Amino acid sequence: MNDEETLYKLLPSIYRIRDKESGEPLRAFLQVIENEMMLLKKDIDDLYNNMFIETCDEWAVPYIGDLLGVRGIHPAIPGVFSLRPFIANTLRYRRRKGTVAVIEQVARDITGWPSRAIEYFHLLSITQNMNHILPDSTTIDFRNTDDLELIGGPFEKAVHTADIRRISGDKSRYNIPNIGIFLWRLQSYRLDKVTASVETGSSDPVCYLFNPLGLEAHLFNNLEEENNISHIAGEADTPGKLRRLPLQQELKARRCNIHFNKDFLCTYFGKYTDTDNGNSVFEVYLDDELVKPEEMVICNLIDSNKNRWAGLPKDINFLYKNEDGTGIEANQTIKVAVDPIHGRIAVPGSVNPGAVKVSYAYGFSGDLGGGPYDRSEYVGSAWREADVQHFGVTLEKNNPEEAGETTFFDSVSGAVDAWNNNLSGTKGVISILDNATYTESGEKLEIDLKGRELLIIAAGWPEEDNPDKPGTKIHKPSKFNASGRRPYLKFGISVKDSGDENANSGKLYLNGLLLKGPIEVKTPGSISMLDVTHCTIVPWKNGSLDSSLDSSITVNNQIVNSPESKVKSRLAIYLNRSICGTIVCPSSVNWSEQTSIVSELSMTDCIIDSSKNAGAVAIDAYNTLVSANECTIFGTTQAGVITASNCIFNGLVIAKRRQKGCIRYSYVPSSSITPKRFRCQPDLAISKRLKELNSAAGSAQISSLPAKEEKRIMDSMVPVFTSSIFGEPGYGQLSRVCPDEIFKGVESGVEMGAFNFLKQTHRLANLRAMLDEYMRFGLEAGIFFVD
Numbered sequence: 001m002n003d004e005e006t007l008y009k010l011l012p013s014i015y016r017i018r019d020k021e022s023g024e025p026l027r028a029f030l031q032v033i034e035n036e037m038m039l040l041k042k043d044i045d046d047l048y049n050n051m052f053i054e055t056c057d058e059w060a061v062p063y064i065g066d067l068l069g070v071r072g073i074h075p076a077i078p079g080v081f082s083l084r085p086f087i088a089n090t091l092r093y094r095r096r097k098g099t100v101a102v103i104e105q106v107a108r109d110i111t112g113w114p115s116r117a118i119e120y121f122h123l124l125s126i127t128q129n130m131n132h133i134l135p136d137s138t139t140i141d142f143r144n145t146d147d148l149e150l151i152g153g154p155f156e157k158a159v160h161t162a163d164i165r166r167i168s169g170d171k172s173r174y175n176i177p178n179i180g181i182f183l184w185r186l187q188s189y190r191l192d193k194v195t196a197s198v199e200t201g202s203s204d205p206v207c208y209l210f211n212p213l214g215l216e217a218h219l220f221n222n223l224e225e226e227n228n229i230s231h232i233a234g235e236a237d238t239p240g241k242l243r244r245l246p247l248q249q250e251l252k253a254r255r256c257n258i259h260f261n262k263d264f265l266c267t268y269f270g271k272y273t274d275t276d277n278g279n280s281v282f283e284v285y286l287d288d289e290l291v292k293p294e295e296m297v298i299c300n301l302i303d304s305n306k307n308r309w310a311g312l313p314k315d316i317n318f319l320y321k322n323e324d325g326t327g328i329e330a331n332q333t334i335k336v337a338v339d340p341i342h343g344r345i346a347v348p349g350s351v352n353p354g355a356v357k358v359s360y361a362y363g364f365s366g367d368l369g370g371g372p373y374d375r376s377e378y379v380g381s382a383w384r385e386a387d388v389q390h391f392g393v394t395l396e397k398n399n400p401e402e403a404g405e406t407t408f409f410d411s412v413s414g415a416v417d418a419w420n421n422n423l424s425g426t427k428g429v430i431s432i433l434d435n436a437t438y439t440e441s442g443e444k445l446e447i448d449l450k451g452r453e454l455l456i457i458a459a460g461w462p463e464e465d466n467p468d469k470p471g472t473k474i475h476k477p478s479k480f481n482a483s484g485r486r487p488y489l490k491f492g493i494s495v496k497d498s499g500d501e502n503a504n505s506g507k508l509y510l511n512g513l514l515l516k517g518p519i520e521v522k523t524p525g526s527i528s529m530l531d532v533t534h535c536t537i538v539p540w541k542n543g544s545l546d547s548s549l550d551s552s553i554t555v556n557n558q559i560v561n562s563p564e565s566k567v568k569s570r571l572a573i574y575l576n577r578s579i580c581g582t583i584v585c586p587s588s589v590n591w592s593e594q595t596s597i598v599s600e601l602s603m604t605d606c607i608i609d610s611s612k613n614a615g616a617v618a619i620d621a622y623n624t625l626v627s628a629n630e631c632t633i634f635g636t637t638q639a640g641v642i643t644a645s646n647c648i649f650n651g652l653v654i655a656k657r658r659q660k661g662c663i664r665y666s667y668v669p670s671s672s673i674t675p676k677r678f679r680c681q682p683d684l685a686i687s688k689r690l691k692e693l694n695s696a697a698g699s700a701q702i703s704s705l706p707a708k709e710e711k712r713i714m715d716s717m718v719p720v721f722t723s724s725i726f727g728e729p730g731y732g733q734l735s736r737v738c739p740d741e742i743f744k745g746v747e748s749g750v751e752m753g754a755f756n757f758l759k760q761t762h763r764l765a766n767l768r769a770m771l772d773e774y775m776r777f778g779l780e781a782g783i784f785f786v787d
Contacts, residue, residue, distance in 0.1 A: 007034045053088045061087055072769050073110070074762035080366070081112025081763070092229055098776040101230045103179060106774050111763040113183045114223060116154040116233040120167075120178040125159040146245050154182035154786060155235050167782035179781045181767070185760070186729050186787040188220040188239035188361040189371045191486060193285065193396075195437035196345060196356040205337070205346040206353065207301075210282070210360050212437050212488040212514070213538065215727040217343040218242070220363040221268070222281055236267045239363065240786065241729075242281060242340040248298040255294045259330055269293040283359040284336050284345060291335050301339035301346055357436075363729035363787075366758050368605060369536040369579040370458065370512045375482040378533050378576065379511065382427070383455055389425045390477030391415040392461060394433040408433075412456070412489065413440055416447055419454065426452050426504075431459045431480050432513070437488040444492040444520070449506025449527060451499030458485040458512030488514045495519070497526035510535050517552045517581065521571060531574045539581035539609035539726050552581030555598055570599035577605045579726070582635070585621040601639075602627040607732045607754045610635025615651065622656055630756035632732050634724060642674065646746040648719050648753040665746040667719055681741050682717035686710055717741060719753070722787070729787065736785050 007030045008016070019026040049055040053064050062075060065087040076083045086109040096102045104117035126137055140147055140158040147157045165172040173180055197214040199207035211217040223239040231237075235246070250266050257264035269280045284291045337346040343360075347353045367373045382388075392408045393415050409415040412430065419428040432438070447454065459480040463473040493515070497506035505528035510519075517537040521527055530553075537552040555571060573583075585598040601621050608631065610616035618635025619626060626639035628647050636651040644663045653672040655661065664678040670686075677683055686705060694701045704710070720738040722730030734743055734751050743751050743761065750761045764783065771781050 005031065005034065007037070053084060058082060058084075065090070073766040074759070076112075077757065077759050080757060080759065083110065083766075085109040089229065093774060096229070097774045099230075100179065101232055102774055103181065103771070103781070104232060105226075105229050106770055107181050107183065107767055108226075110766045110770055111183060113185060113763070114233065114238045115184070116182045116238065118154065118156075118180040118182070120174050120180060121176045123156060123159050123174055124176070125161055146249075149243060149245065154180070154238075154784075167780050173782060177779050179775070179779055181781055181783050182786050183783065184239055184786050185733065186220075186239065186363040186365060188223050188363055189373065190222055190359070190361045191372055191435050192359040192484075193357045194359070194435045195488070196358045197437075198356075199344075205348050206351075208345040208347070208356050208358075210343040210345065210358050211362070211727070213727065215343075217362055217727060218729065219282055219340040219343055220361040220729075222279070222361050238786075239361070241363065242268075244298050244300065244340060247281075247340060251293055251296060251298060255332055258294055266293075280359075281361065282338070282340070284338070285355075285357040285359075286335065286347070286351065286353040287355055288357070295333060295335045297334050297337045299337050299339060300341070301337060301344040302342055365730065365733040365755050368534070368577045368754060369607070370486050370514055370534045372484045372486060375512055375534050379455075379457070379482050383429055384478050384480075385427075386478070387425055387427070388478070389419060389422060389428040390480070391418055391428065391430045392433050392475075392477065393430060393438070395436040395438075396434050411440065412438055413445055416445065416454075420448055420450070423450070423452075428452065428454050429477070429480070430454070430456045431461060431477065432457070432485065432487045433460055435485055435487055437490055440491045442491070444494040445489075447493060447495045447508065449495065449497045449499070449508060451497060451504045451506055453507040453509070455509040455511065456513065457482060457510075458487050460484055482512060486512060486514055488516075490516050492517050493519045494522055495527065495530070496522040498523070499526065505529075507531070509533070514538070519553045521553075521555045523556070527571055529572050529574070531576075532578050532580070533574075533576045534578060536579040537581060539579065539611040551584045554584040555586050571597060572600045573598060573602070575601075575603045575606045579607045579609070579732075581608075582610050582617060583608065583619050583621065585624045598624045600625045600627065603631050604629045605754055605757055606631045608633045608635070609726060610651070611726065618651060622654075630752075630754060632753040632755075646752050646756050648742070650719060650724075665752065667717075667742055667745070667752055670714060679747075681739075681745060682714050685713050685717050685741055689713060 005027070008027050011019075011026075011030075015026070046057070050057055050060040053061070056064065058076065061082070061084050065071075065073075065083065068087065068090045070087060070090055073083070086106070089105070089109060093102050093106055100117045100119050104115055107113075107115035107117065122136070124137070125139065126134075128134065128137065136157065137159055140151075142148070150156050151158050160174040162176070163172050163174050167173055167175070167178040167180070194210070195212055196208040196210060197212050199209065199214075209216065210219060219242045221236065221238065221240055221242055224237055226233065226237060247268055250268055254264060254266055254269060280293060284296070335347065335351060338344070345356065345358070347356070364371070367375075393410070393412055394408055395410055407418070409418065412432070415430045419430065457480070459482045461475040461477050462479050462481055464476055466472040466474040493510075495506075495508050499506065505526060507529040508527070509529075509531045511533045513535045515535060515537045519530070519532075519537060521530060532553075539552060553573065555573075573585075583601065585601065598621065601619070601624050603626075606628075608618045610618040611634070616635045617638060618633050619637045619639065621640065622638045623640040626637070626642045626644075628642070628644040630646045631644075632648045632650065634650045637649055637653045638656075639654070640656045641661045642653065642655045642663065643661045644666055647663075647666040649666065649668050649672070651669070653663070653668055653674050655674050658673065658675045661675040662678060663674050663676075663680055665680065666677075667681045668674060668677060668683070670682060689709065690702070690705055693705070705713070717739055719742050720735045722733040722735045725731060732754055734753060734755070736743075738751075745752050746756065748759075748762075750756055750759050767783065775781060
């Protein structure tokens with residue numbers, strides 16, 4: 001509805017007075033007309049905006065590209081990457097075509113991945129011309145640790161002898177016409193003021209890990225946008241893994257410049273001033289006080305036995321050199337030591353840091369499992385309506401009055417209790433406003449829905465000017481922003497519904513959370529929906545983190561014990577863009593029906609990980625309809641009826657009812673018991689090979705492959721992952737050495753599994769299609785993944 005009432009206000013006053021005396025029927029009529037008029041006006045405005053690449057809708061980008069002759073490329077995926085930058089810069093590219101800077105920028109814009117282009121003739125070992133000496137074209141210095149670390153990568157400095165083979169793989173790169181294009185598939189995600197995990201048993205020094213789960217995690221560089229098309233990306237411009245040596249060298253130079261009172265722009269730790277430390281690649285806070293970069297030391301915090309923390313000096317003597325070469329020895333107090341490779345922090349026991357918080361960037365393949373990325377499109381507009389109750393949870397210091405009618409809580413249970421005590425509305429939103437680690441007195445957070453709907457989300461509240469108190473700000477909970485946060489809830493959730501049997505069924509929504517788990521549904525017959533979106537319910541591994549947790553989501557089957565139990569509604573479980581451990585559903589509703597209390601288990605773009613061993617059960621839903629789309633499942637899947645598309649089942653699939661359902665364009669182990677499979681691997685490869693043999697044999701047809709031949713195909717046609725270990729940056733990502741039948745195996749020609757939404761093969765195809773236009777004649781390009 002339009003609140004301005006433009007048409008109604010144009011009427012003469014006499015008509016408005018008489019209309020009010022009659023109950024305002026004319027006002028209501030004009031409101032309907034004005035709503036349609038505003039829609040028409042918006043459409044006209046959009047038509048104008050769609051004439052320009054900077055303001056047009058995503059659907060109009062290919063049409064503008066067609067006007068410029070940009071054809072033969074796959075369309076972009078909204079929310080993943082866009083072709084808008086490539087189309088917008090097409091004319092600039094064509095003016096500079098043939099240069100390595102343009103090739104690098106084209107690769108960046110058309111794939112959406114950070115990139116770097118290298119002309120390999122610069123890395124050839126040549127006989128020098130004394131009139132034109134190339135100082136970088138020298139043999140490698142084995143004493144230069146920095147250059148040794150960069151060998152084979154995108155920032156390599158070592159020279160090589162020429163390789164006359166065509167550029168491909170890791171061995172055939174170095175030749176005069178060769179250009180290497182390096183792409184970063186792993187993206188960096190920045191988290192601010194995360195509660196660091198303390199290492200148990202450490203005393204002096206006190207040891208912490210950046211990852212709140214207590215995992216060793218390599219720190220990543222913050223991605224900086226490049227604004228100059230002629231700029232060649234350096235190591236600091238890409239979202240790669242941090243190395244110790246450049247960080248330590250920069251800190252050393254920083255201390256020297258501070259000592260001589262010189263302004264110094266750092267690459268990784270920002271510009272030095274007396275009051276601001278700039279935008280550092282990572283930050284450490286001791287009791288909310290920021291540790292200055294010059295008070296840090298970069299080192300290896302694992303000794304030769306790899307099971308103890310290395311010692312930490314309380315201060316270090318540094319030798320500073322003047323401009324005339326003379327040296328001055330000075331002392332610098334060190335508060336923390338940081339190991340960016342293992343994601344560790346050490347603090348002297350004498351410091352007594354109390355609370356330790358960190359800001360850092362971690363690496364992952366895409367927007368999955370929760371994180372600081374924008375999740376707004378996955379939050380319905382109904383949660384922003386006026387009748388929705390809002391509660392904020394934060395450990396940061398806030399003035400409760402600034403939230404208007406909403407109060408801040410320092411625990412999730414406090415917000416849940418406040419929502420339970422306020423029964424005036426049917427919907428509630430609990431927003432967790434920071435990246436802290438939250439604990440509860442018990443192992444689980446008890447939630448009673450009472451026939452209502454509850455959303456627990458990692459989100460921020462925007463601030464606006466307070467009209468009642470000029471110069472102050474007020475929070476707007478209804479305009480919560482679902483980005484920039486990933487809190488760690490170090491407990492499980494137990495949800496029930498004790499509402500009236502005639503009332504509506506309760507629904508629980510989780511969004512953007514890192515949850516220890518498990519989630520237990522106590523009264524499944526009273527709850528109609530559990531929705532988990534962009535969350536990670538940690539798939540704990542035996543012997544490494546917490547082996548006491550057998551499952552991540554479990555549904556209580558106590559209702560089975562009584563034939564007279566009343567079922568108000570059957571439970572539907574929906575998982576979207578989430579990482580989860582084992583899921584367990586009960587076997588039946590009552591004594592007479594073999595039907596699960598869980599009506600449906602639906603998963604889209606998810607990783608389900610049993611985490612125990614290759615044969616462990618990942619999904620135990622033997623009487624439930626299981627629907628999986630673009631999922632990667634580590635472990636055995638047991639289902640009543642299963643429908644799946646574009647999935648990777650890295651374990652057996654056993655379906656109870658095989659007359660219903662279908663599995664299509666997926667990897668399914670051949671020994672699985674499933675309904676009809678359509679173009680699944682390795683079955684498709686075996687069938688194709690059988691047709692080839694029968695075609696060559698003529699009349700001597702065979703009905704099946706020889707056992708050895710079939711085993712060879714099955715052994716070679718398996719998914720290969722960069723990592724299958726939870727917590728590593730490449731977790732769940734298909735390796736480039738994965739068979740093309742899996743890497744390009746779905747109907748649209750992209751990869752199977754949870755990262756199907758990234759459309760990696762389409763991005764690579766777009767890049768290859770454009771290289772011929774922008775490369776000089778005679779040059780050859782090779783595309784390499786950094787990760």
